[in-house]
Amino acid sequence: MIVAPQIGDRQLASLLGRASPLTKLAIGLAWLGLLLVAVDSRPALVLIAASTAGCLGLGGIPLRRFARAWAPFLVAALGVLVVNTILGAANLDAANPTLLRLGPLRVTGAALAVGMALGLRVLAVAAVGVAFALTTEATRLADALVQQAHLPERFAAGALAAQQAVPRLALDLATLRQARRVRGLRGDWHPRLLLSLLILAVRRAGRVALAMDARGFASGAPPSRYRIVSWGRADLVVGAAGLGALGLAALSLLISWTR
Amino acid sequence: MGGPVGVVFQRPGDQVVMERVEDDVAFGLERLGLAREEMLRAVPVALATVGLAGFERRRSATLSGGEQQRLALAGAIAPGAPVLVLDEPTANLDPDGARAFLERLAALRAAGTTVILVEHRVELAWALADRILVLGPDGQPVAQGTPRDVVASAGGTLVAAGIWLPPEIDSLLGVVPVVPPVGGPAGRPVVTADRVSYAYADARPAVDHVDLEVGSGERVTLVGPNGGGKSTLGRLLVGLLRPSAGQVRLGGDRPDRLAAADLARRAGYLFQDPEQQFLAGTVLDEVLLGLRRDERPRAAPLMASLGLPLDRFATRSPYDLSGGEQRRLSLACVLIRRPGLLVLDEPTYGQDRTTYRGLLGALQEHLDAGAAVLVATHDERLTRDLGGRCLRMTNGVVEAVA
CATH class of the missing domain: 3.40.50.300 (P-loop containing nucleotide triphosphate hydrolases)
Known part of the structure; x- marks a missing residue:
């Protein structure tokens, strides 16, 4: 009934889809690092443009799909922009020229610039996340973590099983609430729901663990690989494009600093 | 292993x-x-x-x-x-x-x-x-x-x-076959669905323009494949879901708008998975949950008739029961309010011959008292034994079974 966001075959077959999730993760972290140090609109704009172009070009994601995944963050970014523009510390500095007055509040151009930079930063972080989420299946991420980052097998398999359980928890909660309502109790919220939910989750986890052990999960022998994740041309292309965008963003930052 | x-x-x-x-x-x-x-x-x-x-x-x-x-x-x-x-x-x-x-x-x-x-x-x-x-x-x-x-x-x-x-x-x-419950002719309508549809997010409709009326004293069975929309239709009829289109009437009211306390006296719903509806730590607390004081004495005879006598089961945890016992406990939680509409999703799950007869007997009592009973089930024996109208639901659409 509730289905996790699905990644289409076209996205999986794209360059971004074929690149190792670790490559995407590394590039994404590098981008986030730059965004962390730079409160400035320019690098954020460069990275938003780059990840949008990357999603549409290298990722095979239809524009509508990308926009739909990205849209909720526009609201958040707008909130950040408004709050920081109105309440920004720069508004208190008399040296800054007034842009407009909202009753007792004075809004300055400097505060607007900071607000824009922070809002764009939210969008840029979101763009990185959307690019990763729309081209990476959990199975492949787990495979890459085990095969390329040499994380323990049990950890990765356990995380995968847990990830599959999340949508079912949402269903359980909906049913438990209905169960309260049909017994004449206000259904919306009650601490007992949490306990029942926990019991269901633990019992199901026990059954899944049993099923996994029945197929030799607990044997401890090193498993062979049905799916292979290996470095390839896609990693080169994605890595080069990602680093190129990072360089451009850094350059734009330098330009605004030196001006 | x-x-x-x-x-x-x-x-x-x-x-x-x-x-x-x-x-x-x-x-x-x-x-x-x-x-x-x-x-x-x-x-x-x-x-x-x-x-x-x-x-x-x-x-x-x-x-x-x-x-x-x-x-x-x-x-x-x-x-x-x-x-x-x-x-x-x-x-x-x-x-x-x-x-x-x-x-x-x-x-x-x-x-x-x-x-x-x-x-x-x-x-x-x-x-x-x-x-x-x-x-x-x-x-x-x-x-x-x-x-x-x-x-x-x-x-x-x-x-x-x-x-x-x-x-x-x-x-x-030489086993004597079960005596099917006797339903009277359908009395005044208890619940009606008028062109009712329901769609979960991003999916084709689970219930697609369904018309249905169940009258007082009538029993109706709903059959069809897993995922055909039976559970969703059941939840719409008892006001646990709000139709995306069309209307459900429960005795003249829209059930999804009723206050919970009112709804629980007028409609009962048995969820397919018993474990998903338990909300208390012991069997006794579970069956008494949400009851008025004057309704509580009903628990002992009802539990005994369903093969869960309170002297043996009252203090046990609902989760520790067998699947068949869990099913009967969840059924008791529905029947104890004596609602005018009973919607039961797989009521015979895990039941043996003896408990099955007890269950049919309990349904008979409710039919005699004028309840409308709608049962969604894969159990072909129950469909046969319950008699009444049989409807098949596939891809959200209901049709009568000849």
């Missing part, structure tokens, strides 16, 4: 480990350390053996319950286990899904696999068996041998223990 013995459990969804079908089949092969080339050969063979050829890249969450159960079977046989152990593998499947599953088992047995099937509804599986081992309540063997031998040596014991047998064995043993 693992390796030489393949295991299939009861709940289809709880055995799927991986997101994609082929990865799930390969899961056990990887643990055996098979070479990749061998796995690439073995996975499609195992899927074809269970009738899921071409399903390799499908997401397991999108399969029906019957398909998921056959996927679990594929995962169990892929390592080439000579012995298969199955624990009530068809308990959650619709009749067609169950038959398809047992056909695959028969083919495996013909190909030389040893199949050990644990089952307490043996009608479908009886014909497959070479040998039968009957265990008593204490786990001790009661009888063992070919089906013919077991009927000859322990037929009476089986009947007395309430074990379901195929109809031809029943008549051989």
Whole structure:
């Protein structure tokens, strides 16, 4: 009934889809690092443009799909922009020229610039996340973590099983609430729901663990690989494009600093 | 476990480990350390053996319950286990899904696999068996041998223990068939659905323009495959979901707008999975939950009639009961309010002959008192025994069964 966001075959077959999730993760972290140090609109704009172009070009994601995944963050970014523009510390500095007055509040151009930079930063972080989420299946991420980052097998398999359980928890909660309502109790919220939910989750986890052990999960022998994740041309292309965008963003930052 | 013995459990969804079908089949092969080339050969063979050829890249969450159960079977046989152990593998499947599953088992047995099937509804599986081992309540063997031998040596014991047998064995043993409950002609309408639709987010409608009326004293059974929309329709009728289009009327009101306390006196709903509706720590607290003081004395006689006497069960945890006991406890929680509309999703799950009769008796009392009863079920015996109107629901659409 509730289905996790699905990644289409076209996205999986794209360059971004074929690149190792670790490559995407590394590039994404590098981008986030730059965004962390730079409160400035320019690098954020460069990275938003780059990840949008990357999603549409290298990722095979239809524009509508990308926009739909990205849209909720526009609201958040707008909130950040408004709050920081109105309440920004720069508004208190008399040296800054007034842009407009909202009753007792004075809004300055400097505060607007900071607000824009922070809002764009939210969008840029979101763009990185959307690019990763729309081209990476959990199975492949787990495979890459085990095969390329040499994380323990049990950890990765356990995380995968847990990830599959999340949508079912949402269903359980909906049913438990209905169960309260049909017994004449206000259904919306009650601490007992949490306990029942926990019991269901633990019992199901026990059954899944049993099923996994029945197929030799607990044997401890090193498993062979049905799916292979290996470095390839896609990693080169994605890595080069990602680093190129990072360089451009850094350059734009330098330009605004030196001006 | 693992390796030489393949295991299939009861709940289809709880055995799927991986997101994609082929990865799930390969899961056990990887643990055996098979070479990749061998796995690439073995996975499609195992899927074809269970009738899921071409399903390799499908997401397991999108399969029906019957398909998921056959996927679990594929995962169990892929390592080439000579012995298969199955624990009530068809308990959650619709009749067609169950038959398809047992056909695959028969083919495996013909190909030389040893199949050990644990089952307490043996009608479908009886014909497959070479040998039968009957265990008593204490786990001790009661009888063992070919089906013919077991009927000859322990037929009476089986009947007395309430074990379901195929109809031809029943008549051989002289078992009296269940007396179907008598419903009067439908009285004034209790619930009506007028062009009702419901769609979950991003999916085709689960209920698609359904018209339905159930009258006082009337019983209606709703059959059809897993995922056909039966549970969703049931929840719409008792106001647990709000229709996306159309209207539900419960005695003139829209049930989704009723206050919970009011709704609970007018409509009862039995959820398919008993565990998903437990909200208390003990059996007694569970059955009394939300009741008025004057309704509480109903608990003792009702629980006794359903085979859960309070002197033995009151302080136990609902989760520690057997599946069949959980089902009867959840049913008691619905019946105790004596609502005018009863919507029951798989009420006979896990019931033996004795408790089944008790359940039909309880339904009869409610019908006599003028309740409207709608039952969604895969249990063909219940559909037969309950009588009344039978509707089939497929892809969200309801049609009458001739």
